[in-house]
Amino acid sequence: MASTALVGTDRRPYGGDLLRDAAVEVARRRAGRRSVESAAIAPAPAEEAPAVGRRAAERLVRIMGGEYDRLLPEWLAAAARTGRRVPYDVLPDLLERGRRDRSIRAHLGVLTGGRGRWLAGHNPSWAYLLEEPTGETWELGGPADRRAHLRALRASDPGAARELLESTWERETPDDRAEFVELLADGLAMDDEPFLESMLDDRRREVRQAAANLLTRLPGSRLSRRMAERARACVSVSGATIVVEAPGECDRAMERDGVRPKPPRGIGERAWCAPLSIWDRPPSRLLAMKIPDWDAEVKAAWVRAAVLQRDPEWARAMFGWDPIADLLDALPPAEQQELAAGFVQKHDLDSQLIMVLGGVSSHWREELATAVLRKIVKVAVTQPWNLGELVKLAGERIDPALFPLAESYS
Structure with a gap:
């Protein structure tokens, strides 16, 4: 066919419709190819951990579908504490979510089980599940990988993390320096003071500001004096x-x-x-x-x-x-809830009330739960259009053990 097309049918007759056959051949070649021979993929290892229960799995599907999306970290943490894993059919979506959102990765190693690691080995996009931070991560990784590495090291060995950052500080970009100094808040101690004091001379205002904020938390620092x-x-x-x-x-x-x-x-x-x-x-x-x-x-x-x-x-x-939410961070959860309950009782529903409640740790106990539920009942009569965020917070943060209390207000 090719040789006939090159010299023409006058010089080399073709037994058929050359143009039609050529079109069919082009379509055939575009449509597929010969299968290549490759080694069979080893099956996923057998799971040792059982899957979470049916109702827990249903809640996870609803959360990942966008319903109460903010509850995903809490669900993952609670499930990880049980030592169970997520169902197989949720694995692809959960691994993909972990690719986009680093904040949920901490529990995925437990929750995705052997099947999750098996999938990660066959999909480069999910390879983060198999990665172990090394010195190369700090030297060669991207900004997000380097921040994650420094954060993890700071949590396990604050001094080593500080020394690692000091070793490359002069080479870091202004943007990276501003990001890295914030990570020193975790595990902050007087050993960090000399390094932070030197940052007060940094060219970048955000670096100087962050360093001053951290030094203010150290009563013995030279800045504090x-x-x-x-x-x-x-x-x-x-x-x-x-x-x-x-x-x-x-x-x-x-x-x-x-x-x-x-x-x-x-x-x-x-x-x-x-x-x-x-x-x-x-x-x-x-x-x-x-x-x-x-x-x-x-x-x-x-x-x-x-x-x-x-x-x-x-x-x-x-x-x-x-009354701002940042002040509540300095208090233990029980006292956070006590102050917030008093505020809810005295304050009308507005953006400030929502922000204060947003700063209170989850698993609201009876005093705060009762104050919020009473506020919902009251506002439902006078401002029903204004209830959305308050109802959502109540659903997300009231201790599940208080369900009978919540039901009594329905």
Whole structure:
């Protein structure tokens, strides 16, 4: 056929319809190819762990289908604690989700079982399930892989993680430095202080800011001592009044420590973020005192300091002045729920109430659950259009053991 087409049918007659046969041959070649011979794929190993129960599997399918999607990490953690695995039919979707979302990978090794590892060995997109972080990950990996490696090392050996970051710090890009310094918050200790202090001279403002925030959490750091000296020079207590005398200017040393000039008075809130231990009175008494001219600035700085230093006593007191979710992070779960329950009882349903509840750890106990359920019943009559997020939070976070309580409000 090919030779006839080259010289023409006049010189080489063709017994048939050349153009039709050529079209058929082209289609045939495009449609398929000879199968190649290859070794048979070894079957997946037998599973040792049993699968989760039918109802748990049904909930997982609903969650992954978009219903209560935010519950996926909690479901995975709860299932991993049982030592069971997910059903086979969920594996591809779950492994694909893990490819896109690194935050859920921690439990996938247990939950996907031998079949999951078998699949990962045959699909490069899921190979993350088989990877073990090594020194090459830090030297050759992409930004996300390097952050994951540093985070894991920091969790197991904080000192080794810091030393690893120090060894390459000068070569890191400004963007990477800003990302990496945030990871030092996990396992933060005075051993990190010299490295963090050096970051105050970094060219990137985000790096300097993050380093200053971490140093503020270390009462013994040089930054904390400098801030304490500035606070003592500017603030004094006279009877029932806190007297503030702001410095005349924001000098270079203050700017290095993260104080940014704020016209017209030339001082930033960070100037007040000294160690809270410098105050010789409990926060409840200090809050009751008058602070002429600087009341809002000083109290806002106390809030920031309580958040950064994770001080439970100050967080508890400042929540009454400025109820924000960040303050709850400094408190144990039971106290978070106690404060949130009181706030829900007194506060109308708005974005602030939703944000406060969003900052409370899950498995809400009876006091908070009751306050939220009563709020739902009340608002259902007056503002039914405004209930969506509150109902969703209640469904996600009320302790499942309190189902009879929730049912009694239906």
